[in-house]
Amino acid sequence: MKKDKKRPLTLQNYPGAVLILAFMLFTGVCLILTQAQAASGKAPDKIRIGNAISLSGPYAPGATTTQIAPYDMWLKEVNAKGGIFVKEYGKKLPLEMIRYDDKSDIGTAVKLIEKLILEDKVDLLLPPWGTSMNFAIAPIVTKYEYPVMGVTVDSMKIKEIAPKIPYFFVHLNQPPVKAEAIIPLLKELGVKTAAVVHHADLHGIEFAGYVMPQLSINGIDVVLYKTYPMGAKDLSPLLKQVKAADVDAFLAFTYPPETFLITGQAKAIGLNPKLFYMSIGTAFAAYRETFGANVVEGVMGTGAWNPKVPYPGAKDFWDRMIQAVGPGKVDWYGNAFCYSSVQVLEQAIEKAGTLDRKKIRSVIAGNTFDTVIGPVRYENQINVQSPGEVGQWQNGEFEIVAAKAKRTANPIYPKPQWP
Amino acid sequence: MNHATAKSKKYLSLGLPLLFLLLLAVAPLWIPPYWVVSFNTIFMYIILTLSWAIFSGPTRYISLATAAFFGVGVYAMAMMGQELPFPIVIALSGGLSFILALFIGFLTLRLKGVYFIIFTFGISELIRHLVLWWETKFTGTVGRWVLMMDYTTAYYFLLAIFVITVLSAHIIRSSKFGLALKGIGEYEEAALHIGIDVTTLKTITFAVSAFFMGATGAIMATRWTYIDPTIAFNPLFSFMPVLMAIFGGIGPFYGPLLGAAIFAILEEVLITKFPYYYMLLFGIILIAVILFLPNGLVGLLKKGEKRV
Incomplete structure (x- = not known):
């Protein structure tokens, strides 16, 4: 990590070198500790879902209200019924969520997404909160071929680069x-x-x-x-x-x-x-x-x-949502959109019958899904919901x-x- | 015998860093990929802190303009990254920050103490709002996409900048130039009277340190892939180097290096496990250091050394 000391070469410099050595050891130990919980890679007994989102900082209130609440509810409900049926393995697989705090900081968010992909080796990803956060992860999830449905993305700039980021879907209706x-x-x-x-x-x-x-x-x-x-x-x-x-x-x-x-x-x-x-x-x-x-x-x-x-399950969803977080904490707009995005994900996994992300992506891109916000269909990865x-x-x-x-x-x- | 130990120490103190450099150079070949990603952030903090210390260490002018130079680099990459090859853009980014620092330096390095601190902080805020205004007015939007660089390439670019920063810090320190800077820090009037061109000296050093900040900004932009003025000119990038340097000890130049490295690694470890404790721990350590170790970690080490 270091390099210095070609100068005075007196006794004073010696502790510097020791220090550096100690520091290298420290680095090694810390990183190994971090590594200890890395994923093992045989036939899955669960679907591991990664979510780096703002738990602290200015984005946290929005993230908690709009996204985290419906995600957690969905996770709990899916697991209560035994998981999502994946044909490839012939059984239902429960979900496991790995969630990190991006501190409302884009550099951290990007890094954590790579951590989830490279180190935790999650099966699927859920998006962060906020337009710029989603914009930042879009090229990365495309690079690693993880389909992600951005919920709190509110800018049509995404349309210009949509062909370059085929794995990023925009679920919210746009300006x-x-x-x-x-x-x-x-x-x-x-x-x-x-x-x-x-x-x-x-x-x-x-x-x-x-x-x-x-x-x-x-x-x-x-x-x-x-x-x-x-x-x-x-x-x-x-x-x-x-x-x-x-x-x-x-x-x-x-x-x-x-x-x-x-x-x-x-x-x-x-x-x-x-x-x-x-x-x-x-x-x-x-x-x-x-x-x-x-x-x-x-x-x-x-x-x-x-x-x-008039969409199937809407009333029921709202009752459960209000029960899960309380009537004073729901979002009368984002919650349904967020929940519908994971409905799409769940249906896509079942339809694809595999955890192969490429296949899941093409199922998402090429089908219409019934959700609490009505039928969802993506055109150039953007949910067609008009007006x-x-x-x-x-x-x-x-x-x-x-x-x-x-x-x-x-x-x-x-x-x-x-x- | 005494002679022999001195000699072996000489080789040790020269050889060890070279060995580390070699290790770092081949590291991406065998360490897990996410470590490479982590190293990028660690390098970023080290370079920012070290380059901050190049100027602020000896002269004792506390600059809070790091975010400004870093952000200029970020924006330079966002604007030119699509058209020009990366190494050129990185050099240009550093160059732009250099020029900006020269300009700011000539204007402000006559200010002293708290006036200088506030002014440098103001500068980075000013630039942030200027860019925001510009983008809103002329491009009709605020964010920009940046061409992505893969983490291994970024690693080598950062490693290169890191080495150059360390070398420059070392060369400046051990030259007459560095001595003059130290003179300024100790007693500026006296330095002036013995014929040192104080303002030019300060300005040039300020600009050199800005060069590395800009170049680092350019590389980090490619890792973030999407930037806007708030992201690029985040005031945290002004404060962190100062805090990290205080923690490490501002005196010898491995102080800031150590401070930055330890905090960056601490962040790396804590952020996923105990996200809330990172800032808390940071605060506690900082208070402890200021109270009990006025010279930072390096001061502690020196003390231990004297006792031996």
Whole structure:
């Protein structure tokens, strides 16, 4: 590990060399310890699933709420029924999860994915949380040929490189698809003017990039358009400008912390447009819990899922989900998408009848799967789910109000006053 | 007899590092692949800490701009990695960081103490926001994909940079140049009065250390495969080298090296087993070192040596 000491060559240098030797020994022992639990490689008696995800750091709340909870529930349920039947071995194989904390750090995430693949030799992988994390692992899982279904990926940039990353699938409906749901809703409700704000990160930039031109094409006047830096702690000056602009609709493309911030501050300064829309975090039950169902009444948000959807198992899934984590901790959007991604994985393993990842990949790529979010089919590895949804809090439930065909309730418009 | 021991020690102190180098060079052929991946991170921390110590060690100017130079390297790779061969991009990345450091150095190395610390920290934040603004404004998005380099290739690139860093650190230390730097650290006014061109000297050393940071950033970018300004200019890369160097001891140059290596390995071992204890342990060790070992591990070793 070291090299130095061609200089003075006096007694002083000698301890340096000893030190280096000791250090080498230390390295060796530590690494051997780490290695001790490496996998043995004969006929499998279980399916080992690796998941490096944020258990600490800024991504942890989102990761826990949206992904970890449904993954764990799925794992428990599959094991309760004995595992997944794999034809190649003629028996059901239970699942084992190996989970690591990536500390919300991309370098760690990438390293841990390679650890799971190279050292733990897991059979399959589940994705991390967040767009950039998923982007970072996509080329790696492709290199090692592990099919992965990214859930919390929210950027159409993935489309450009999809041919280069055939093993990475995108399960969430993407910004343009979600934007498609907003515009018809605004037109239907007769919105004439709008204010658009968003954070300067991938999600906000892309989302606004799709919505802005659509607004003007459809004759909705964008009176105010502003961006703000991520991690902003006070947005009230911006919200006061929105209030002064007196628009019909307020559209904010946000991450969870900003969603909470904007809600609190809008209420405080009395910004109450007829349509109040924010993106990520609005669908969290924690959002409703923080402010109270009466406060969030009428607030709209990106993406929605509701147990009233006409897909098999939806209602049952939601009951189990709420039972597993509690009514205040579910995510009315991401949980169903996340669960449906592992439904696809489970069905793909059964259909492929093997743990051969190449075969599993081609089954995923070439079939349609029935899940709690409806039939899932990938086109160029992107889940074809169009149009997307807009949700609205109504009596403590996050109802789907757009697209019209998917509606579980009629939109409330105008939004009631803050209590 | 005395003569003979001195001589054998001489060979030992020369031969041992060469032996290690040889071992490291052939290591990827026989160690498990994930170890190679781990070594990459360990190398990264060692190079960052060591290059930080090249400048901050003797001069005692605490720089928090490591993330800036590292990030510039990361971005240089992200932007040029698709078009140019890796070695050229790595050299260019180092070069860009070098130039940036020259520029920053000329501007700021007249500042002293806490002003300098804050300024260097500000610089890396400034660059981060500048890149963010640029990307949002002109490319309409924020992240970039980087061409992937496999871990063994990255290993050899990092090993090469590591060796060059160690050699430079050594050469600078044992030259008149290094002596002058030490003079600056001990009493800058006096150094000035005996005719040392203090500002130029500091600036050039600052830039040399930035070169290695940039080159390392370029290689790490290929390992991360996707980057954005927050990832590239993560302030952690400014703080970690300082902490690691304090832990190891800033005096002799194997101090930072040791500190970085131990912490990087500790992280490697703890992160998968006890993810929450890593930072906790890090904090405890650091407090203990500051309280009881003001000169770091190296100070402890020196003490032991004197007793012998």
